[in-house]
Every structure is written in structure tokens, then in C-alpha cells.
Amino acid sequence: MFDGYTSSELMSIFAMQGFAGLSLFSVFVLMALGLAIIFGQMGVINMAHGEFMILGAYTTYLTSGFFQSYLPGLFGGYFFVAIVLAFLICAALGALIEWLMIRHLYHRPLDTLLATWGLSLIMQQAYRSIFGAREVGVELPEWMMGAFQVTDMVELPINGLFVMIIALSIAVGVYLLMYRSGYGKNVRAVVQNRPMAEAVGINSAGIDRATFALGCGIAGIAGAAFTMIGSTGPSSGQAYIVDTFLVVVFGGAQSLIGTIVSAFGISQAQSTMEFFLSGSMAKVLTLLVVVGILMLRPEGLMALKVRR
């Protein structure tokens, strides 16, 4: 398998493959965090998660267009504005949806599944009507294109690094929010025992809304980041949703750490196998392993132990 390659070539390939795995990992983390927060906290399976991501992507597209027309001098920095906007817009829409729809369905988990699926169809068709059925191209500032030349062979894509940094910051941010803030304490209290949390005066409805909005906002950031590496079209969100569920379910529904561990495991397994096998086979094998492990551990990798 390695015939004909010099050892230095092999070293650089392993380095670049490692990097490929890590960038897949950060994509998974970005996708899955928002979903995991909503699923873990509220037990709501948000089928429209991909569409919230695409809302973030379209926000980025509009922002880049705006900067190109009105602020061409600041174009290099538009991306940071786009990320903030994507978060705010998606979070606002998320809060609205929670108020309009989700809160009426809390005791009917299967209905939320259907309702959010319907929502995803509505959102897709709305994008199609507003932005057209064709994918849009989001132009990147010059400094985000190209790669870092580490050695002759090893090149690290700059936008890959950038996605990694965003994923890392958000993971750390979510960790601080969930485990080091008053809000996080309330969230965890509601997750562990809703009636008890309400009894001690926690406004669980408010917590729910904030959490749903937070999850959607993170989806928006993910969408903004993905304009760098993927397509932005009305139904592009569908490409991510299956992988996202896979990561969340495999990690254990109510555990954020589990989500991150599972994202790491799946991404490394997949990118390693992709190198030795073809893309489709790698995916099949990854899914097989995940199914196998889930049969042994139905709760996922890291199940939260709570008394019901």
C-alpha cells in the first residue's frame, strides 16, 4: 500500500490526513452542538436544524454582498460581522418558532418531530422563493483563500483552520455557559428534574425558549462557517442533518461532552478509512461501527445518569 513513496512523503501525508480528520471533527462539532443542546435540554428533535444552518449561510451571503457594494474597503473583515449576524438572526427566529410552535408540543415528542420537519420544508421552499433554486456563491475575502505552506508537501488550508478555531471557541463558550454560569445551572436543573426546578422558582419556560434560541443561533454560526467549505442552496442543509443526528445519538443524547467525543471518533474513523478505501465504503464502515456500538450501548457513548 505504501510502495513507491518516500518516508518523508508518507510523513507529510499522515500530517495532512490528521489535519483532514481534525477539520472534519470541527465541522461535526459545529453541526452537532446546537442540536445536542436542544435535544438534551428539551427532548425536542429539531428536524429543521439544517435549515437554520442554511439561514446562517444566506445571512453570510447577504452580508458579503452588502460589504461588496457599500463597504468594499472592509470586505476582508465582513466574515466576523456575518457570524454575529447569523447568530442573532437564527436565535431570534428560533425564539419565535419556540413561542409559536414548539412550546405547545412539549408533551408530544413525536409531534415535535413532525412539526419541525414541516418547518424544514417550509423554510426550504421560502429560501427557494426568496433566493432562487440555484445555489449561491459566497465570495471569500482574499486572506481566507489558499493554504499555509508548512513544508514542501504539507499544506494546511486557511479556511479549514478558521473553521477549527470557530468550532473550538464555540465549544468552549458553550461549556462555560452550561457549567460556569447561573443560566447553565438552571438549564441543568431543568434537565435533571423539571418539576423540582420549577418548585424552587426557576422559570422553565423561559429557560426552554433561551435554550432553543441558543441552539438555533449556534446552527446559524455553523452555517456561516460552512459557506467556506460547502454549498449554499435551499436544500443544502439536508446534506448535514444525517451526520448531525448520527453524532448526537452516538454521543449520548444529553451529554455535550459525549457529543464532542463522538464527533472526534466518527471524524477520525471516517477520514482514516477514506484514505485507504473509497469514500462510499468509508461511510458504510463508519455507520456499521456506530450501529454496532449503539446496539451494545443504546444510551450512546456517554449517558447521563439521572433518577427518573
Place this chain on the structure above:
Amino acid sequence: MGTIEMTAGGRSIGKGPGFRKSLMTLAASVMLATSVQAAAPATAEVNTTGLAVTDDSVTVGILHSITGTMAISEIGSVQAEKLAIEQINASGGVLGREIKYVQEDGASDWPTFAEKSRKLLRQDNVAAIFGAWTSASRKAILPVIEQYNGMLYYPTFYEGLEQSPNVVYTGQEATQQILAGIDWAVKEKGAKSFYLLGSDYIWPRTSNKIARKHIDKLGLKVVGEEYYPLGHTQFNSVINKIKLKKPDVIFASVVGGSNVAFYKQMKAAGVDFTDEKPLLLTISVTEDEIRGIGGENVEGIYASMKYFQSLDNPNNREFVTAFKETYGDDMVIGDVTQAAYLGPWLWKAAVEKAGSFDIDKIREVFAGIEFKKAPEGYVRIHENHHLWSKTRIGKAQIDGQYEVVFETEELMEPDPFPEGYQ
């Protein structure tokens, strides 16, 4: 437009006492208005199988996805077909009849395509269906259209291995696109090794099978062959593999959203296609796709197809102007859009040659039907229901257009069942 001669003109127009008078009136209207109107033959004569044909109109069906994932690609085809129908009507219609259309939405869902084609054939009795885009949707329509003896005009370049008496294939089948492309890369660019990359479904797999056979025949090397699931968005691993294998040519048939991811990530990984190291030759990226990928990400890649918007000939200039006037200046026209535009024109030519809307009579006259005003240049229907057409190589520019760098001298013969390539 309308170079196709009326072959059915002057047949008996009706019997009875009013005949002479009506002929006079018709003759007068000829002098006043169009020339074809006068020749309209009796409906009973040109329609013996109960199609939706009246004395002054004929109904056809348009069946594409205008919602769902495939809408991205199929909307261009719908626009082209409607434009062709409009232009045909403006020049006098078909056998003196105005074309009306019933449009149905396949919704990117294959069973829906079958359902809607049944509706078009049974309920609307359409004289022709212009539609389908993916091979899957065509395969879904196939049994229906064969059962009710309809005629489908299918615009997409596809994998071949099919030849239905009820389908006319206005796009290229795989060998036309691939053989010319590979020969060009070998002759002009001195390519010796190839890396085949595609999305994982029948079209890329069949195309690569043909490509591999051809490359073997030429005594050259395939250093990798790889497929990714539809919608796959992470290509870092394969990019690393390509860097390691250093092929002369990447032969790409990636489709849909994956395309965007693939080219963006190639670019990000420091591959500059304008260096042509490796050279990238695609059979799946038309001007339509580039809009989503971004011209800056594909600058310098080559595509092997029969049509590019930038083709420099009078037919095409007229077509592009008409298309942009109808649908807006920011429209781009890809290979399939042009092929879809051919559908109604070829149907008109066949109907007029047969002097009838009957499917069976049209089928008999298909072989040899020509369309001289095709934007891609002259095309002719082969007896296997595919088109003789030239293949061109285009080089992608940063503005999202292709510059044509090569064109086969002769029309390529369509060969849907290439011997030794299966």
C-alpha cells in the same frame, strides 16, 4: 427561426361546400399574416390516436422538478423549453397549430415523475413530454411512457445504455462526452495518468468505466478511482490522495452540492487549476453549476461538453439574447439548458416531416431529422434516437463562463451501447 420546411403543406384541408371559400379566406390570411397558418391540415388527419390536438392548438407536457433538490438544475430546462415553444408559436406553430403546454412538477421525487407522466399522457393526452433530468427520473417515466406510447424528449447528458422507442435523447450520451475529452487531454496536454473521481451513482460509475476502458486502450494509466456519496461535503482525504498520486489529469464527475465543496476545498488546499498540475477535466460542471461554486474556485478547469454559452456562432448569439431578454440579464445557460431548448424544435421538425402528430408516424421519420438553427450548431437525430453533435472543450474563466479551446471536427456519432466498454 423556423428553417424547417413544411412538408405537410397542401394536403387536403377539408371537404364540403364551404371548402373553396374557406380556402380563399385562408389564402387571404396568408397574405396578411403568417404563411404556415394556411396549411393547417384537418385535425382528424393529423391526429388519429386521440391526442390533445384541436384545429388551432396542440397540447404538450413539461415535466421537471421545480421544487426540491433538483430544482436547482431543472429550472433552466423548463425556461429553455418554454422559450422554444414561445418562439415556435411566434413563427406559426406546428402544422398551423399553436402549442399549449401543461406543466407538472416532478418535485425531485421519482415516483412523482411516474405519476405525473401518467397524468399527462392519460388525462391531458399530450402530444409530447419535454422533461426528466436525472437518470432516476427518466427510468421512472420509462415504463409509463412505453405503456401508453408517448414520446419523451430528455435533455440531460447521461450514461447511455438505453434506447427506448419512446424517448428522444437531446443531450449527449457518455461516449460522446468522454472519448473526445480524454483524447483531447492526451493529444493536446500530453496526459499520461488519470485520477477518476465521481459521485456515487450510476452516471459517474458508468462514465468512469468508459473512461477507464478508453485510457487502457490508449496504453495510459489510471492511478485512482473514487466515489463519494451524493451530498458529501468533505473532500480533504481525496485531495490528499490526489496530491500523493500526482496524476496528470483529474477526471471529475462530481454532482450537486458536493461540487461546491470539492472545488472550494481544492482551492483551499492550495491547488491552482490554472497551473494545470494536475489538469482537471470535468463532465459535470456547466455554467449553471459555476454560479454556485464561484468562478474564482474553478478558474482554469476544463469541461468536455457539447455546448457552452460562449459559443461563437449566429444561432447561439440569437439564442442567448432571446434567453436573457425573456428571463433576465443575469441568467446563465448550461449544456443541458441548451439541449432542452432543442426538444420542442426537434419535435416540431418531426411532426412536420411526418405530417402528423401520431407518435408512431413521428417515430418512423426521426432518423435524419436535422435542426440547423441549434445554438450548438447543426444537429441531427441518429436512428438510435440520440443526436449527432460536436463535442467541445471549454476552459473555465473567473467570470463563470467557459472559453472554448477545442471542438471536434466531425459530429460525434452517438453510441449508447459502446462495444467493449461495458
